[in-house]
Amino acid sequence: MAADGAKVAAAGRTVRLALVGAPNSGKTTLFNGLTGGRAKVGNYAGVTVESRVGRFATTAGRAVELIDLPGVYGLTARSSDEAVTIEALKGGLDGAEPDALIVVIDACCLRTHLQSALQLKTLGRPMVVAVNMMDLAERDGLELDVAAIEARLGVPVVAVTATRSRGRAAFLDRLDSELSRLDAATAPAEVRPLPQLQKEARAIASAATVREAPFNKATRAVDAVVLHPVAGPAIFFAILFVIFQAVFAWAAPAMDGIEGAFGALGDAVAAATPDGWLRSLIVDGAIAGVGSVLVFLPQILIMFAALYALEASGYMARAAYLADGLMRKAGLNGRALIPLLSGFACAIPGMMAARTMSEERDRLTTILVTPLMTCSARLPVYTLMIAAFIPATPVGPFNLQGIVLFALFLSGILSALIVAAILRRTSLAGPEQPLLMEMPTYKLPTVRDLLATLWDRAGAFVKRAGGLIFATSVLLWFLASYPASDDGVRGSFAGMIGRVLEPVLRPIGFNLEIAIALVPGMAAREVAVASLGTVYALSGDDDAVAAGLTDVLASAWELPTALAFLAWYVFAPMCFATIAVARRETQSWKWTGFMVGYLFVAAYVAAGATYWIARAFVA
């Protein structure tokens, strides 16, 4: 870096700081608090680990670039995720060498978290230790002498409450003065065996603890119920069930609003443009296609909000604990529940969350079954079909639509467990990884973190709707409109492609419109909905867009076809992004091909079985 005596924060230069800490130490909350939640997801060249990069200015106006790295307990990598963090800290990853580290430790667990701070000192990088969650520690009656930690640790130590602006302001003030003092050339601490560091960590913690407090009473009381062998799993399922009800009930008004707005927009454009191909392109192609997908934004946001709340409150780790027994039967580990539950939002973060797993075969199995979890892109398909074909009959306090959605989610989970069990007993048999997982103290999720998450997710979804889905809608509009024929869509290019597929799909109850929609639908699951919107908008009645796709399908499809379509989507790997990420994460075309293959076979068999069984009942 620079010559001896150079300071980290030379005038006029952006300082690059890396946030390091154990999982659940509140790193991300601090990151969002400092940067205002605005971050871009960065990737290191070659290794593609997800790390968020944001900017903020200190009180004195010093520009800081902040990198949020995956959590680590120390400097021994047990998973690929940790390996990348450690490599980045050592400066081995190009383009992202941090000038200094902000080591975040939880005030409630000084004894254990200080040992990783001691380990990080051996890196020889300037560092500031942030003792986080001071408010929670004080609430518990714990009193800490931060100056005593600093004196014994030999690096600047600052108390911080990442969730509050006042708690961060004091931190920013200190950071400013510390940054101007930090030496770029810091002598690395001597590497010592872990037992020795542990002893020192505990000595520091004892010296810094002015008043000791018992284990958090509220957490103890809540866990007596939440971790109960019988009540615990019941609560877990109740929470999942309520989430699915919420996805339906709470999102409805917002969805009606969006649907109405797109209908009005279509009408307005239709009135303002002359009849012809341009009007058709805008109204039938772009508006019908994009509108039919954007309408699901409220549901997707509710899903992400719920998952965020589970994670941030500390419940997710409890769910993993409760699920360990069941997951073990599937040859997996309770920890795999976290990637799998993330898969409810999107398979991609789910597959990437599997990086925290230390056993390669466990990780591979988790990646291969994650696409079976019902991701938010399936929601548009599921809810469209459910709204069109399942009556909202009240069943006790719930309604039939919510119950069907829950059943679809359950079939995804069950198939994931079955496939995992088969894989772990055959080609991916291998040692089990340890569970060993910290269950964090319960805390209230913060509004800022929630909004930052939702903002990221909504942005990504709208970008997809405006980009990929807009493009495929326009392409499909072209394919479905030309060459113009008396047969409508049937005689177009799309119709020709559809007719090639139709013989294969006919036995499982799919009609020509579905065959047409499935082709662009390979790009992403929700595209199929957009495609159906475009296909039906073009197939005749101009009211189709205004009336909404739901009503059109309800009259055009038989119930067995609709159910077969739902069953298809429980399995079908209709998402290029997922396939690409599976390839990247497994580093194997063989396993990626296996995943795509088994999912298609399962989709075909499930749709066929559903169709014929439903027909037998309906007829």
Added chain:
Amino acid sequence: MTFDDAADPAALQTEQPEASSSLTPAASAPLSALAPGATARVAGFAANGFEASLREIGFAEGDEVEVMRRGPYGDVIAVRLERALVAVRRAEADGVLVVSG
């Protein structure tokens, strides 16, 4: 609740990790055998391959542990480690040797 070397014979042996498993069986028992609700102190580690992982997550000689709950199928245990809560499987918990007190 201060950390006192003299009061804790196990802590004196941390400089020779191989000695930690040679404690007399009468003095220590595996954490997995601890009754729910009872507290104990970590005395050392059994040589079952989990020591490094257990230390990394924070188990160390002298720490107070308490079995809070056993999981739905009895194989997973929720352990209070000082002021933190850790989920461990029985096989892993066998690696932590504790003395009551």
